[in-house]
Amino acid sequence: xxxxxxxxxxxxxxxxxxxxxxxxxxxxxxxxxxxxxxxxxxxxxxxxxxxxxxxxxxxxxxxxxxxxxxxxxxxxxxxxxxxxxxxxxxxxxxxxxxxxxxxxxxxxxxxxxxxxxxxxxxxxxxxxxxxxxxxxxxxxxxxxxxxxxxxxxxxxxxxxxxxxxxxxxxxxxxxxxxxxxxxxxxxxxxxxxxxxxxxxxxxxxxxxxxxxxxxxxxxxxxxxxxxxxxxxxxxxxxxxxxxxx
Numbered sequence: 001x002x003x004x005x006x007x008x009x010x011x012x013x014x015x016x017x018x019x020x021x022x023x024x025x026x027x028x029x030x031x032x033x034x035x036x037x038x039x040x041x042x043x044x045x046x047x048x049x050x051x052x053x054x055x056x057x058x059x060x061x062x063x064x065x066x067x068x069x070x071x072x073x074x075x076x077x078x079x080x081x082x083x084x085x086x087x088x089x090x091x092x093x094x095x096x097x098x099x100x101x102x103x104x105x106x107x108x109x110x111x112x113x114x115x116x117x118x119x120x121x122x123x124x125x126x127x128x129x130x131x132x133x134x135x136x137x138x139x140x141x142x143x144x145x146x147x148x149x150x151x152x153x154x155x156x157x158x159x160x161x162x163x164x165x166x167x168x169x170x171x172x173x174x175x176x177x178x179x180x181x182x183x184x185x186x187x188x189x190x191x192x193x194x195x196x197x198x199x200x201x202x203x204x205x206x207x208x209x210x211x212x213x214x215x216x217x218x219x220x221x222x223x224x225x226x227x228x229x230x231x232x233x234x235x236x237x238x239x240x241x242x243x244x245x
Contacts, residue, residue, distance in 0.1 A: 047227035
């Protein structure tokens with residue numbers, strides 16, 4: 001996997017829908033300098049966007065599409081980065097490659113096929129991180145995935161594998177002068193990340209905060225209470241790091 005020494009980064013794995021892509025909730029935007037890219041975690045209900053609108057007083061441009069795989073989210077990123085005045089991105093992506101693919105990610109231990117998919121997701125995310133670094137924006141938030149439940153709970157091993165084995169390789173920039181951040185945002189929850197003084201991508205790890213009661217009966221998507229938690233985690237880091245919002 002390629003590395004780029006001077007980057008400041010952080011990311012996440014995420015979002016689930018079983019087949020196809022559907023554009024459900026891309027509301028009118030009056031703020032295009034903050035954009036959302038991703039999948040059904042953002043797009044299915046639109047609740048995260050609405051809570052962020054309540055917090056910020058702005059309707060951010062939302063390019064997320066339910067069912068989008070990581071390659072499609074990379075295309076969303078390209079459109080967002082074409083805006084020369086872009087300041088902040090809010091992103092997620094990756095889990096639909098597992099859910100919609102033919103590789104078995106339910107087995108314990110994980111199959112080689114599932115590991116290959118996870119590595120592909122990480123490589124694509126790395127390419128996206130490089131594009132973010134050279135793009136017009138300074139600060140970004142990448143929302144990681146939480147533990148799913150019941151019929152989908154076997155996927156949690158793949159989710160934890162990404163946090164334990166993929167993200168450290170992508171995000172630990174300490175040998176290159178980056179700063180590792182780990183701690184709590186008062187009133188919002190935990191986050192960690194690596195960043196430089198002029199650029200940062202902050203990854204949110206919501207696994208300790210999203211409870212089974214915060215997940216819909218489809219065992220995957222956040223309920224309104226879950227979306228409120230996720231939106232406040234995002235907002236907390238944006239406030240803490242004084243991002244344009």
